[in-house]
Amino acid sequence: MSTAVTEAPAAVTLAGVSKVYGRGRAAVHALDEVSLAAAPGEFTCLIGASGCGKSTLLSLVAGLDTPTAGQIKVGGRVALMFQEPGLFPWLTAAGNVELALRARGAGRAERKARAAELLEVVNLREFGGKRPHELSGGMRQRVALARALAQDADVLLMDEPFGALDAMTRDLLHDELDRVCAGRNLTVLFVTHNVREAVRLGDRVVLLSSRPGRVIADYPVPIQRPRRIDSAPVAELAGTITDRLREEVSRHGK
Amino acid sequence: MASNTLAGLDALDLDVSPRTSSRLASRFLSGLWPKVLAIALVIVIWELIHLTGWKKYVLPGPGVTLTDLWDQARTGLLWHAIRDTLQRAVVGFALAVLIGTAVGALVSRIRPLRAAVGSLITGLQTMPSIAWFPFAIILFGQNPSAILFVIILGAAPSIANGLIAGVDYTPPLLLKAGTLMGLRRVSLYRHLILPASLPAFVAGLKQGWAFAWRSLMAGELLVTMFNQPGIGTLLSADQDQADMAGAISLIIVILIIGICVDSLFNVADRAIRRRWGLTQA
Numbered sequence: 001m002s003t004a005v006t007e008a009p010a011a012v013t014l015a016g017v018s019k020v021y022g023r024g025r026a027a028v029h030a031l032d033e034v035s036l037a038a039a040p041g042e043f044t045c046l047i048g049a050s051g052c053g054k055s056t057l058l059s060l061v062a063g064l065d066t067p068t069a070g071q072i073k074v075g076g077r078v079a080l081m082f083q084e085p086g087l088f089p090w091l092t093a094a095g096n097v098e099l100a101l102r103a104r105g106a107g108r109a110e111r112k113a114r115a116a117e118l119l120e121v122v123n124l125r126e127f128g129g130k131r132p133h134e135l136s137g138g139m140r141q142r143v144a145l146a147r148a149l150a151q152d153a154d155v156l157l158m159d160e161p162f163g164a165l166d167a168m169t170r171d172l173l174h175d176e177l178d179r180v181c182a183g184r185n186l187t188v189l190f191v192t193h194n195v196r197e198a199v200r201l202g203d204r205v206v207l208l209s210s211r212p213g214r215v216i217a218d219y220p221v222p223i224q225r226p227r228r229i230d231s232a233p234v235a236e237l238a239g240t241i242t243d244r245l246r247e248e249v250s251r252h253g254k
Numbered sequence: 255m256a257s258n259t260l261a262g263l264d265a266l267d268l269d270v271s272p273r274t275s276s277r278l279a280s281r282f283l284s285g286l287w288p289k290v291l292a293i294a295l296v297i298v299i300w301e302l303i304h305l306t307g308w309k310k311y312v313l314p315g316p317g318v319t320l321t322d323l324w325d326q327a328r329t330g331l332l333w334h335a336i337r338d339t340l341q342r343a344v345v346g347f348a349l350a351v352l353i354g355t356a357v358g359a360l361v362s363r364i365r366p367l368r369a370a371v372g373s374l375i376t377g378l379q380t381m382p383s384i385a386w387f388p389f390a391i392i393l394f395g396q397n398p399s400a401i402l403f404v405i406i407l408g409a410a411p412s413i414a415n416g417l418i419a420g421v422d423y424t425p426p427l428l429l430k431a432g433t434l435m436g437l438r439r440v441s442l443y444r445h446l447i448l449p450a451s452l453p454a455f456v457a458g459l460k461q462g463w464a465f466a467w468r469s470l471m472a473g474e475l476l477v478t479m480f481n482q483p484g485i486g487t488l489l490s491a492d493q494d495q496a497d498m499a500g501a502i503s504l505i506i507v508i509l510i511i512g513i514c515v516d517s518l519f520n521v522a523d524r525a526i527r528r529r530w531g532l533t534q535a
Binding site: 062064078079080082084086088089090091099100102103104131132133134147151 | 446
C-alpha cells in the first residue's frame with residue numbers, strides 16, 4: 001500500500017508509520033510501514049491476531065506515544081476508550097462525564113446540563129448519581145462512552161471496548177454505538193479481535209498481520225444497517241475475513 | 255426509547271442491598287460484644303494473677319486500680335491533663351499534616367528532589383522518635399516546643415510517604431484517561447492525582463497519628479513541665495511515687511484515647527472504601 005492521497009481531507013491519516021520498541025537484538029517491531037486513511041464519519045474496524053500492534057496504533061493516533069518512523073495526521077480532537085472503562089472511582093457517573101466537560105472549559109451549569117444529556121444518550125439518565133462500582137460492567141462502559149462523547153471529539157478510538165463484556169450486553173452496546181454514531185459525524189477507529197463484531201459495526205474492516213503489524217487486507221462492509229451480529233450477510237463476510245486471518249496466523253506459526 | 259434495556263441485563267448486575275440505620279445499629283452491637291468480652295477476659299486474668307499473690311506488694315488488683323481511676327476522674331487534675339495532652343496532640347499533628355503534605359506533594363512532583371530526599375524521608379520514618387529528645391531538649395529547653403518538634407519529626411514523614419505512595423500508585427489507565435481528556439498540570443493534580451491518592455494519604459495520616467501519639471507520650475515523660483502537666487507528666491509523677499494503681503489507671507486512659515482516635519481514622523477509611531467500592535459490603 002502506498003500513501004493514500006485522498007481528495008477529501010481524511011480525519012485520520014497514517015503514512016508509513018512504524019513503531020519499534022527497544023533497540024538492537026531486543027527490538028520489537030510493533031508496527032511496520034502502516035498506511036491507512038479514515039474518512040470523516042467513517043467507522044473503521046482494525047482486526048488482527050494478538051501482537052499485531054492494534055493497541056500501539058491507537059496509542060500513536062491518540063498522541064500517547066510517538067512513531068519511530070512515518071507520519072500521523074489527525075483532523076480534530078481525539079477521545080480514547082479502553083477495554084476497562086477507566087472511570088474515576090471517587091466520582092459518580094455524572095461526575096465522570098462532568099470532569100471531561102470541565103477539562104474542555106465548560107461552566108458549571110453547562111456541565112450539569114450536558115452531562116445529563118449525554119447520560120440520556122447512553123440510556124443512563126437515572127444512574128447519574130451512582131458510583132462506578134454500583135454499576136454493571138456494561139453500564140460502566142456506557143458511562144465511559146458518554147465521557148468520551150463529552151470530550152467533543154471528532155475521532156473516537158476504541159480499544160476492544162466490549163472485550164470484557166458478556167455476549168448479550170455486547171449486543172446491546174453494539175446497537176447503542178450504532179445509534180450514537182448515526183447522529184454524529186464521528187470518525188471511529190475500533191480495535192477488536194472479534195471478526196463478527198468488526199463486521200457488525202464497521203463501514204470497513206482492516207486486517208493487520210502479526211509482528212510486525214502490517215495492513216494485509218482492507219474489506220469494505222456493504223451490509224445495510226441496522227445489522228445483526230447473527231445475520232447471514234454478517235456471518236458470511238466474517239467467515240471470509242476469518243479464513244484470511246487463519247491463513248495469516250498459520251503462516252506465522254511455521 | 256431504549257431505556258428499558260437497562261431494566262433487563264444490567265439491572266441484574268446491580269447491587270440493591272439497602273443500607274438502613276437498623277442494620278448499622280445491629281452491626282455496631284455485633285461489633286461491640288466481642289470487645290466487651292475481651293476486656294472482661296483481661297480483667298479476670300488480671301484478678302487471677304492478683305489472687306496468686308505474685309508481686310503482691312507492687313501489683314494492685316483490678317478493683318483497687320479501677321477505684322483509683324474513678325477517683326482520679328472525679329478530680330479536675332486528670333481532665334486538665336487530658337485536655338493539655340490532647341491540645342498538644344492536635345496542634346502537633348496539624349502541623350505535621352501541613353508539613354508532611356507539603357513535603358509529600360513537592361517530593362512526588364519534582365524528580366531530583368525525590369532522588370535527594372526520598373530515602374531520607376523513609377529513614378526518618380523508621381527513626382525511633384524518643385531518640386530525638388536529647389537533641390530537642392538541648393535545642394528548645396524543657397518546654398512544650400521540644401515535644402512539638404519531636405511530634406512533627408515523628409509524624410510528618412509517614413504523612414509525606416502516604417501521599418507519595420498515593421501519587422505513585424495512581425493507576426496508569428486513569429492517568430491516560432485524564433490526560434486524553436485534556437487535564438493538565440494543576441487540573442490533573444487537583445481532579446485526578448489528589449483524589450486518586452486519598453486512600454493512601456489517609457493510611458499515612460493514620461500511621462502519622464500513631465507516631466505523633468507515641469512521641470507525645472514519650473515527650474511528656476521526659477520533658478518536665480510542672481506548669482502544664484499532661485497525662486505523661488502525671489504518669490511520670492506516679493512512677494516517682496511508686497503509685498502503681500495510678501500508673502495503671504493512666505495507661506488505661508492512654509489506651510482508651512488511642513483506640514478512640516484510631517477508630518475515627520477507621521471511620522474515614524471505611525467511608526472512602528465504601529465510596530470507591532473497595533469493600534465487600
